[in-house]
Amino acid sequence: MSDKESEIALSDQPSGTGRPSGRPSLEQPASAFGLLVMKVAFLCSPFGTSLRGSEATEAIPNLSRVSKSVISTFILLVLFSIPAFAEKPLLSTSLPIPSEIPHSIKVALMVDVPSVSIYIEGPYMVKISETAASVFESKPLQATVLADEQGIKMNDQLYPTDRMTLTVPSGSIQVGRKRYARQIQIIKKSGNKLLVVNQIDLEEYLKGVLPLEVHPDWSAEFLKAHAVISRTFALFKTLEKKDLDYALVDTAQSQVYGGSLFHKESTDHAVDLTRGEVLTSDGKLFPSYFHAACGGRTAQADQIWPVEPNPVLKGVVCNFCKGTKYWRWSLKMPLQKIEEIMHEKDYPAKNLSNIQFTARDRSGRATRVILKYKLSIVVIRADDFRAWIGYDLFKSLKAGVTVENGLASFVGYGWGHGIGFCQWGAKAQAEAGKNYREILSFYFPGSELKKF
Numbered sequence: 001m002s003d004k005e006s007e008i009a010l011s012d013q014p015s016g017t018g019r020p021s022g023r024p025s026l027e028q029p030a031s032a033f034g035l036l037v038m039k040v041a042f043l044c045s046p047f048g049t050s051l052r053g054s055e056a057t058e059a060i061p062n063l064s065r066v067s068k069s070v071i072s073t074f075i076l077l078v079l080f081s082i083p084a085f086a087e088k089p090l091l092s093t094s095l096p097i098p099s100e101i102p103h104s105i106k107v108a109l110m111v112d113v114p115s116v117s118i119y120i121e122g123p124y125m126v127k128i129s130e131t132a133a134s135v136f137e138s139k140p141l142q143a144t145v146l147a148d149e150q151g152i153k154m155n156d157q158l159y160p161t162d163r164m165t166l167t168v169p170s171g172s173i174q175v176g177r178k179r180y181a182r183q184i185q186i187i188k189k190s191g192n193k194l195l196v197v198n199q200i201d202l203e204e205y206l207k208g209v210l211p212l213e214v215h216p217d218w219s220a221e222f223l224k225a226h227a228v229i230s231r232t233f234a235l236f237k238t239l240e241k242k243d244l245d246y247a248l249v250d251t252a253q254s255q256v257y258g259g260s261l262f263h264k265e266s267t268d269h270a271v272d273l274t275r276g277e278v279l280t281s282d283g284k285l286f287p288s289y290f291h292a293a294c295g296g297r298t299a300q301a302d303q304i305w306p307v308e309p310n311p312v313l314k315g316v317v318c319n320f321c322k323g324t325k326y327w328r329w330s331l332k333m334p335l336q337k338i339e340e341i342m343h344e345k346d347y348p349a350k351n352l353s354n355i356q357f358t359a360r361d362r363s364g365r366a367t368r369v370i371l372k373y374k375l376s377i378v379v380i381r382a383d384d385f386r387a388w389i390g391y392d393l394f395k396s397l398k399a400g401v402t403v404e405n406g407l408a409s410f411v412g413y414g415w416g417h418g419i420g421f422c423q424w425g426a427k428a429q430a431e432a433g434k435n436y437r438e439i440l441s442f443y444f445p446g447s448e449l450k451k452f
């Protein structure tokens with residue numbers, strides 16, 4: 001992409017962690033996006049005579065009225081051609097509950113690694129391929145597993161297969177430094193890389209999630225509410241990706257999962273007390289997203305991500321996280337640094353002079369970022385901007401920015417994508433005496449708790 005005067009870029013980068021990937025629907029925030037079109041068009045309009053006129057001259061110097069007109073037309077053509085991309089199907093936010101509910105789930109522990117070290121203390125079963133019978137081994141196993149052109153190599157012994165399964169009747173399998181119950185699948189992928197997947201009982205999985213997603217000392221009703229949303233989310237993903245090698249990863253992209261070494265009594269108890277309970281909406285499962293703090297209002301999912309609208313994910317006003325640890329954040333970053341980050345993402349324009357957040361959703365979150373350079377303007381998805389700056393630094397899209405002397409000062413509210421369950425708000429509600437059912441119905445209005 002060249003740094004030319006008429007450059008208007010809309011990001012098509014893959015999304016980062018903790019959210020669905022792909023291009024968001026540009027039709028959902030229609031009114032806000034329309035405003036953006038008008039703003040950019042006006043900024044470059046040869047007929048602009050108001051206060052914006054001086055900005056237009058600065059942005060597009062030394063151009064004739066005709067050239068500017070051509071550029072404006074080009075920009076409008078680019079912008080109005082965007083809805084064509086919206087034809088990409090939106091990700092589902094509603095799945096029917098099957099008659100046979102899967103009780104085990106598949107979590108990727110390692111993706112595209114050249115090797116993995118495995119240790120099993122007690123007896124185990126090994127299955128060399130999909131069709132082979134399982135072989136019982138009574139001795140402990142200490143192995144380095146590699147992908148080879150001809151198959152999978154375990155401690156220099158070659159197995160002509162692309163899929164190996166190790167199962168323990170009890171105890172655990174150590175993979176790297178962590179331990180996992182039940183079953184590990186090692187799958188050979190292209191380029192002699194390995195995929196390592198833990199297939200595990202859903203309830204056991206949740207006991208390895210909760211201690212890493214929340215503080216085990218938080219109140220019991222909060223922990224129960226989180227157990228339900230973590231279970232609902234995992235089951236939704238399992239149904240959504242039932243034909244794939246795995247449904248979840250072990251990071252915040254899905255839910256953080258550490259295996260059996262991390263279990264805690266309080267979180268185990270919350271999982272046991274809510275065993276089999278999931279949230280439904282209109283009798284169907286939905287992805288029960290969660291985040292650290294919403295900063296005053298949770299977001300409507302389909303205004304932030306390319307997902308189907310669902311009333312249960314429409315967002316609510318939440319003042320319960322007000323004043324908590326992640327209520328407000330700030331960040332200062334030189335424009336030069338932001339320009340470098342944009343270069344790394346293949347936006348090579350130079351002399352960044354200003355940043356604007358725009359096309360805000362109902363919760364106040366920006367959905368677009370306009371970057372003004374000396375000779376060009378770049379428009380990207382706000383969600384991508386946040387990912388590129390860093391989720392831990394740029395904590396939320398409910399943010400504003402001022403630029404002075406080459407320094408961008410960001411101030412924002414909340415931490416996370418803002419969709420669904422607000423952890424710090426839910427914590428405050430539990431401490432104020434609400435039970436887990438009340439907390440869940442607050443963040444997911446119209447939802448119903450079902451036990452299977």
Ligand SMILES: [Zn+2]
Pocket residue numbers: 293294295296297318319320321322422424425
């Ligand atoms: Zn909140």
